Amino acid sequence: MNAPQLDEQIAKYSRICNRLSDEVARLLVGQERMVSRLLIGLITGGHVLLEGVPGLAKTLTVSSLAKSIRTDFSRIQFTPDMLPADVIGTEIFNPKDATYSVKRGPIFSNLVLADEINRAPAKVQAALLEAMQEKQVTIGTETFRFAEPFLVMATQNPIEQEGTYPLPEAQVDRFMLKTSVAYPSREDERKIVDRIAGGKPVPEITPVATPEEILETRAVVEKVWCDDKVRDYAVDVVRATRPSDSTPGQPTEGSTPAFENMIEMGASPRASIFLLKAGKAHAFLDGRSYVTPHDIKSLAPDVLRHRIVLTYEAEAEGKTVDSLLQDLLDNVPVP
Known part of the structure; x- marks a missing residue:
């Protein structure tokens, strides 16, 4: 592919990312850097970890971006009492015919929001290793591959906060990016107060892209x-x-x-x-x-x-x- 053709494709497919960021901006004030890092993960297939104190719209941003794509989306709220089966699924025994069937967990989705991932114990965090690296999970003796695109977008609170567990190095290395989310500027915070506390209706996020467009965009980025x-x-x-x-x-x-x-x-x-x-x-x-x-x-x-x-x-x-x-x-x- 020559340079003019590549420039034409980049201009065409970058409009998809612009639509996504514009749709998220209808609900979110500021945090352009966080949105751009999530888009980088989306168009490269790399998992993204967001870290910041509670209340900085990390979960809202990830869920809004996921909803702006016409695809499967699941949110996993991590807690200290979770088990690996709560994430990847498990085998269920059927006494009627003495057989086992697989019940898939919420990890079986195109876009997965792992909310407050560092509030889960080590066993649950380890359950994500195979899913994030190999894009598949093993339940019992069966291995299930995920449909593309598959992306984990996780949020975590600073490790100094009570009730958090540090992520093991092997897992945190699976994340392509770790973005620190800062407090909004005074101007942005005033806009947030006016928008949320002003009694105005909150806009609904509508899908503006398809999984096929995301995969096509990834192919262009590779070039x-x-x-x-x-x-x-x-x-x-x-x-x-x-x-x-x-x-x-x-x-x-x-x-x-x-x-x-x-x-x-x-x-x-x-x-x-x-x-x-x-x-x-x-x-x-x-x-x-x-x-x-x-x-x-x-x-x-x-x-x-x-x-x-x-x-x-x-x-x-x-x-x-x-x-x-x-x-x-x-x-x-x-x-």
Whole structure:
């Protein structure tokens, strides 16, 4: 496909994303960054984790985006007393004919909202591993594949809050993006108060896209061109988070010595893959057929913040993952 044809396809399919964001904006005030990250996950097939204190419209945003697509949607409210069968389903014994039948759980949907995912115990969180990575689940002896598109959009409260369980590294690594949701600006908060507390009717979300259009959009995003120098930059950014290789005391090639004592565990190669995919989607949403280093740099915090574990030394110095990532991005040469 030549460049003019690709530009034409990007212009055509980016209008689908514009319709989705416009439909969500009918109900939601502000939070454009959160919406754009959800759209990136949607058009790349990557799961998205939203973190923020209660009341920042995380659940409302995810459910509104899901309702704007003409497809199956399920919401799972995670609680401390849940069992894995409450998520993936279970086998039920039929005494009449002495047979077992499978009752599918709410995970069997195209779009799944995992609400307050870190309020569930470890066994329930582990039940999502196969579903998120392999896009299938095993119940008894049967394996069931999910229909495309399949996407988990999860929300969680800050881990310091009471009644939360930290997500295991193996599961949190399955999320393509982890976006921190901030408080709205004063202007946006005033609009929220006027809209919700003003007695006006809340607009209904109507579907403006189909699953087929989402899958076609994903195919176009894959065609966005990325120069070798930009690919190298994405790999360098990820490798800079790794303090050492498998040999103790030996720094990883491409790692940043200044951060050697700050990072206990760096990002895996999955982060490099996700960073490049997210960069393509970022360029697509911007109407471009090529990826720039700015696309990579803009998405790097969302792709990496949940894949890095700080050392005690870094925490003692008051470092946070976000501040360390910003310092790291400032040190990695940009092509």
